[in-house]
Amino acid sequence: MNMLSLITFAPLVGALIILCIPKEKEKAIQTVAFIFAGISLIASLAMIPGFDKGTHEMQFVERFAWIPSFGVQYFLGVDGLSFPMILLTTFMSVIALIGSLGIEKRVKEYFFWFLVLEVGMLGVFCALDLILFYVFWELTLVPMYFLIGVWGGPKKEFAAIKFFLYTLTGSVFMLLAILALYFAAPTHTFDMLELAKLTGGWDRTFQILVFLGLYFGMAIKVPAFPFHTWLPLAHVEAPTAISVILAAVLLKMGVYGLLRISYTLTPLGFQWFLPALAAIAVINIVYGALCAMAQTDMKKMVAYSSVNHMGYCLLGIAGMTSAGFAGAVFQMITHGIITGALFLLVGVIYDRAHTRDVSAFGGLAVKLPVYAGLMSLTCFASLGLPGLAGFIGEFLCFLGAFQTWKWHAAVAVLGIIATAAFFLRMMQKVFLGKFNEKWAGLEDMTARELVSIVPLAALTVLFGVYPKWPLDLMNKTLEHMLGK
Amino acid sequence: MNNLRLLMPETVLATLALVVAFVDLVLPARKSRVLYHLGWLSAAGVLGWVALTMGDSSAHGTGTLWAADPFSQFFKMTTLLTCALCLLLGLDYAELPDSGAGTFSALMLLSTAGLMYLVSATDLLLVFVALELVSISSFILAGFERRNPKSNEGSMKYFLFGAFSSAIMVFGISLYYGATGTTKLAAAGAVPGPMLILALVLILLGFGFKASLAPMHFWVPDAYEGAPTPVTTFLSVAPKLATFAAIARVFGAIFPLQTYDLTLLVSIIAALTMTAGNFTAMFQTDVKRLLAYSSIAQAGYLLIGLAAGSPLGREGVMLYSFVYVAMNVGAFAVVQAVGSAKGSYDLSAFDGLYKRRLGLALALMFCLLSLAGIPPLAGFIGKMVIFSSAVQAGQWWLAVVGVLNSCVSVYYYFAIAHRMFFKEPSDDSAIPVGAYVCGGVAVAVVGVLLFGVHPEPLLAGVRASAKMLP
Numbered sequence: 001m002n003m004l005s006l007i008t009f010a011p012l013v014g015a016l017i018i019l020c021i022p023k024e025k026e027k028a029i030q031t032v033a034f035i036f037a038g039i040s041l042i043a044s045l046a047m048i049p050g051f052d053k054g055t056h057e058m059q060f061v062e063r064f065a066w067i068p069s070f071g072v073q074y075f076l077g078v079d080g081l082s083f084p085m086i087l088l089t090t091f092m093s094v095i096a097l098i099g100s101l102g103i104e105k106r107v108k109e110y111f112f113w114f115l116v117l118e119v120g121m122l123g124v125f126c127a128l129d130l131i132l133f134y135v136f137w138e139l140t141l142v143p144m145y146f147l148i149g150v151w152g153g154p155k156k157e158f159a160a161i162k163f164f165l166y167t168l169t170g171s172v173f174m175l176l177a178i179l180a181l182y183f184a185a186p187t188h189t190f191d192m193l194e195l196a197k198l199t200g201g202w203d204r205t206f207q208i209l210v211f212l213g214l215y216f217g218m219a220i221k222v223p224a225f226p227f228h229t230w231l232p233l234a235h236v237e238a239p240t241a242i243s244v245i246l247a248a249v250l251l252k253m254g255v256y257g258l259l260r261i262s263y264t265l266t267p268l269g270f271q272w273f274l275p276a277l278a279a280i281a282v283i284n285i286v287y288g289a290l291c292a293m294a295q296t297d298m299k300k301m302v303a304y305s306s307v308n309h310m311g312y313c314l315l316g317i318a319g320m321t322s323a324g325f326a327g328a329v330f331q332m333i334t335h336g337i338i339t340g341a342l343f344l345l346v347g348v349i350y351d352r353a354h355t356r357d358v359s360a361f362g363g364l365a366v367k368l369p370v371y372a373g374l375m376s377l378t379c380f381a382s383l384g385l386p387g388l389a390g391f392i393g394e395f396l397c398f399l400g401a402f403q404t405w406k407w408h409a410a411v412a413v414l415g416i417i418a419t420a421a422f423f424l425r426m427m428q429k430v431f432l433g434k435f436n437e438k439w440a441g442l443e444d445m446t447a448r449e450l451v452s453i454v455p456l457a458a459l460t461v462l463f464g465v466y467p468k469w470p471l472d473l474m475n476k477t478l479e480h481m482l483g484k
Numbered sequence: 485m486n487n488l489r490l491l492m493p494e495t496v497l498a499t500l501a502l503v504v505a506f507v508d509l510v511l512p513a514r515k516s517r518v519l520y521h522l523g524w525l526s527a528a529g530v531l532g533w534v535a536l537t538m539g540d541s542s543a544h545g546t547g548t549l550w551a552a553d554p555f556s557q558f559f560k561m562t563t564l565l566t567c568a569l570c571l572l573l574g575l576d577y578a579e580l581p582d583s584g585a586g587t588f589s590a591l592m593l594l595s596t597a598g599l600m601y602l603v604s605a606t607d608l609l610l611v612f613v614a615l616e617l618v619s620i621s622s623f624i625l626a627g628f629e630r631r632n633p634k635s636n637e638g639s640m641k642y643f644l645f646g647a648f649s650s651a652i653m654v655f656g657i658s659l660y661y662g663a664t665g666t667t668k669l670a671a672a673g674a675v676p677g678p679m680l681i682l683a684l685v686l687i688l689l690g691f692g693f694k695a696s697l698a699p700m701h702f703w704v705p706d707a708y709e710g711a712p713t714p715v716t717t718f719l720s721v722a723p724k725l726a727t728f729a730a731i732a733r734v735f736g737a738i739f740p741l742q743t744y745d746l747t748l749l750v751s752i753i754a755a756l757t758m759t760a761g762n763f764t765a766m767f768q769t770d771v772k773r774l775l776a777y778s779s780i781a782q783a784g785y786l787l788i789g790l791a792a793g794s795p796l797g798r799e800g801v802m803l804y805s806f807v808y809v810a811m812n813v814g815a816f817a818v819v820q821a822v823g824s825a826k827g828s829y830d831l832s833a834f835d836g837l838y839k840r841r842l843g844l845a846l847a848l849m850f851c852l853l854s855l856a857g858i859p860p861l862a863g864f865i866g867k868m869v870i871f872s873s874a875v876q877a878g879q880w881w882l883a884v885v886g887v888l889n890s891c892v893s894v895y896y897y898f899a900i901a902h903r904m905f906f907k908e909p910s911d912d913s914a915i916p917v918g919a920y921v922c923g924g925v926a927v928a929v930v931g932v933l934l935f936g937v938h939p940e941p942l943l944a945g946v947r948a949s950a951k952m953l954p
Binding site for chain 1: 858864869872875890891902905906939940943
C-alpha cells in the first residue's frame with residue numbers, strides 16, 4: 001500500500017472530481033472536498049501504529065524514476081521530522097475545510113484550489129527528491145494566489161500578487177541552489193539522502209553560497225526578518241480558513257526546509273550562518289511582538305504573533321542541541337494548532353461584528369461566555385502559559401538555545417513579556433470592562449464553529465500536559481541529525 | 485540524387501504551397517475556405533512524414549549546402565507543427581477575407597518551407613536564401629489585413645528592419661567569404677582572426693533580427709500587434725525557433741562560442757533580451773503587444789542555453805523550443821478567440837473571462853503559468869534544463885538574471901490572470917469559440933500539462949535527436 005502517495009494525491013483526485021460537478025451543486029462539492037481531505041487525514045492517522053519511533057531511517061518509502069534522463073526520482077518517505085508535519089497538515093486541512101463552509105462565492109473554484117493547495121503542502125513534507133520537493137513547493141503558490149485574491153478582504157488582489165512574487169523570488173534562488181548541488185554531486189542526483197552523504201567533499205565557500213540560495217527561499221516562507229513583510233498583508237487579507245492554512249502549514253514549510261535541506265545538505269554553510277540566524281531569531285521574536293502590540297486589528301495582531309512565534313523556532317534551531325531542535329519542531333506543531341485556532345476565533349467575531357478593531361468591543365465575556373473561554377485558552381496557550389502546549393515548545397527552544405546563545409536568549413525572553421502584554425491587552429479590551437451595548441445582538445458560537453475550534457483547544461491542553469507522545473515521534477530523527 | 489533526396493520534405497511542402505496558390509486561381513471564391521484545410525493538411529502530412537523518418541538513418545546525410553540530421557528534423561517538426569496549428573487558427577479568424585485564403589495558406593507554407601531549409605543549412609548561401617524566403621513571405625503575411633492601418637504599419641516596420649538586418653547579414657557573409665574563401669560553414673578552412681570574428685558577429689546580429697534578440701527586437705511589438713493573430717502566433721514561434729536552430733548549428737557546433745571568445749557577447753545579449761522584453765511587457769495594455777514582449781523575453785531564455793555552449797544547453801534549447809510551441813500557440817489561440825469576440829485586444833477585454841468562458845480562461849492560465857515557468861507545467865521543465873546548463877557552465881550571473889526575469893514575467897502574466905479571474909465582466913454573454921480554435925487550444929494545453937507531469941519521453945526524444953551532422 002503506497003500510503004504516502006495516497007495521502008498526497010487523494011485531495012488531487014477530489015479536486016478533479018470537483019471540476020466535473022456543476023457549480024450549482026454546492027453541497028455535493030463540499031461533500032467531495034470533505035471526503036478526500038478526510039481520506040488523507042484517516043490515512044495519515046492509520047500510519048501512526050506502523051510508524052517506528054525507534055529509528056531515524058526513512059519509512060513508508062516509495063521510489064521510482066520520474067525523469068531518468070535528468071536523474072529526477074519520485075521519492076517519498078517520512079521520518080520523525082516530516083511525519084508530525086504530515087499529521088498537522090491533514091488535520092488542519094480538515095479543520096480549515098470546516099471553517100470554509102461559510103464560503104458562498106464561487107464555491108466550486110474555492111474547494112478546487114483548496115484541495116490543490118493541500119496536495120502541494122503534503123508533497124513538500126513527503127518529498128525526498130529535491131526537484132520533487134521544489135515542484136510541490138511551487139504548487140502551493142498558484143492556489144494560494146487565487147484563494148487570497150478571489151475570496152480575501154479589501155486589498156486582496158495586491159496581497160495575492162505580493163505573496164506570489166515574494167515567495168517566487170525566494171524559491172527561484174532555491175532552485176539555483178538545488179541545481180548547484182546536482183552538479184556538485186559526482187553521481188548527478190537530486191536524492192536528498194544521497195546528497196547528505198556527499199557533504200564532506202564540498203568546500204566551505206560552495207556550501208555557504210548554496211546555503212544562502214536555499215536560505216533565501218526558506219526565510220521568505222518562514223518568514224524570517226527582514227523577509228516578513230508579505231505576511232501581515234497576506235494573513236489579514238486572506239479569508240479565515242486560508243489564514244489558518246497559511247499560519248498552520250505554509251510557514252512550517254520554511255522551517256522544515258531549513259532543517260531538512262539547508263541543515264543536512266550544507267552543514268558548513270549552516271554553521272557559518274548560525275550567529276546571524278540567532279540574531280534574526282531574536283529580532284523576529286522581539287520585533288514581531290512589538291509590532292503585534294502596535295496593532296488594533298485583531299487579525300493583524302495574530303499575524304504578527306506568527307512572526308514572533310516563528311522566531312522561537314529559529315532560535316531553537318540556532319541552538320543546535322537536541323532540546324532546541326525538538327523545541328523547534330514542537331513549536332511548529334503547537335503554533336499550527338494554536339494560531340490556527342486564533343485565526344478561526346478572530347473569524348468568528350468578524351463574521352458577526354464585521355470589524356476586528358480591538359477597541360470596538362468591550363465586556364463581551366458576559367454576552368459570549370463560550371467564545372470568551374475558548375479565546376482566553378488559546379491566547380494563554382499562545383503566550384506560553386505553562387500547562388498549555390505553547391509553553392512546551394517555547395521552553396524547549398529557550399533551553400536548547402541558552403547553552404550557546406545566552407545573551408540572545410536573554411533578550412528574546414523579553415519578547416515573551418511583550419507577547420503576554422499584547423494578548424492580555426486584547427483580552428482586556430474585548431472581553432472585560434464595560435459591555436458595549438452596540439453588540440447586544442451578538443450570538444455565541446454556532447455548532448459548526450465549535451466543531452472546528454474545540455478539537456484544536458483540546459489538543460492544546462493535551463499536548464500541554466502530555467507532550468511526550470509528539471516528542472517521542474521526532475526524538476530519534478532529531479538526535480540522528482545532530483549526530484548523536 | 486542522394487543530395488536532393490535529403491531535402492525531400494521541404495521540397496514537397498514548397499510544391500504543395502504552389503499547388504494551393506494554383507488551386508486558388510481556379511476555385512470559386514465561396515469555396516476558398518477549403519484552401520485552409522488543404523494548407524494545414526499539407527503541413528500535417530509533411531509533419532507526419534518527417535516524424536516517421538526521425539529514426540531512419542537513410543533519411544539523414546550531408547549534402548552540398550545542407551545536412552539532414554536528427555537535429556534539423558526535430559526543428560522541422562516544431563516548425564511544421566506550428567504552421568499546421570496556425571492555419572487551423574486562421575480558419576476561425578473572421579478578419580481574414582475568405583478570398584485571400586489561397587494566398588494566405590500558400591505564404592504560410594512557403595514561409596515554413598523556408599524555415600525548414602534554414603534549419604538544415606550548412607552554407608551561408610542557403611542560410612541567406614532561406615531567410616529571405618521566410619522574410620518576404622512574412623512581410624506580406626504581417627500586412628495581410630489590408631484595411632487595418634496597424635497591420636500596414638507593422639508590416640512596413642517589419643520590412644524596413646528586415647531589409648536592414650539582411651544587409652548586415654550579407655555584409656557578414658561577405659567578410660566571412662573574405663576570411664575563409666568560401667561560404668561553406670566549416671571551421672576547417674577558417675583562419676581565426678578579427679575579420680572572421682567580425683563576420684561571425686554580424687551574422688549573429690542578422691540571426692538576432694529573426695529571433696528577436698535585443699537590440700534587434702524593435703520591430704517585434706508593432707509587427708505582432710498589427711499582424712492577423714494567426715500570423716502573430718506563427719511569427720512568434722516558428723521563425724524564432726528555426727533561427728535558434730541555425731544559431732545553434734553555427735555557433736554551437738561549427739564555430740563554438742568558447743573558441744571564438746563570443747560567450748560573453750552572447751550572454752550579454754541573452755541578459756539584455758530577457759530584461760528588455762520583461763520590463764517593457766510590464767507596461768503593456770494591449771495583450772498582443774504584451775505577448776510580443778513576452779516572446780522577446782522567451783528568446784532571451786533560449787539564448788542562455790546557447791551561451792552555455794554545452795550539450796545540455798543544446799538539449800535545453802530543443803526541449804524549450806518544443807514546449808514553447810505548445811504554450812505560445814495556446815496563449816495566442818485564446819487571445820484570438822477573446823480578441824475577435826470583443827473586437828479589441830485591450831487587457832480589459834479579458835475582464836471576468838472565467839464567467840464568460842471558463843475553459844478558455846483556464847487554458848490561457850495554464851499557458852501563461854507555463855510561460856512563467858511554474859511547475860508542474862512543461863515550461864518549468866524547459867527552463868530548469870536551460871538554467872541548469874548555465875549553472876553547469878559556471879555562468880552564475882546569467883542564471884541569476886534568468887531566474888529574476890522569470891519572477892518579473894509573473895507580474896505581467898498574472899496581470900492577465902488577474903483580469904480573467906478577479907474582475908467582473910462588462911457583459912455576461914458567453915464568448916463564441918470556433919471548433920478549430922478549440923482544437924488548437926486543446927492540443928496546446930494537453931501538451932503543456934502532459935509534458936510537465938511526464939517529461940521523460942520528450943527529454944529522451946530530445947537527447948536522441950540532439951545529434952548534428954557537420
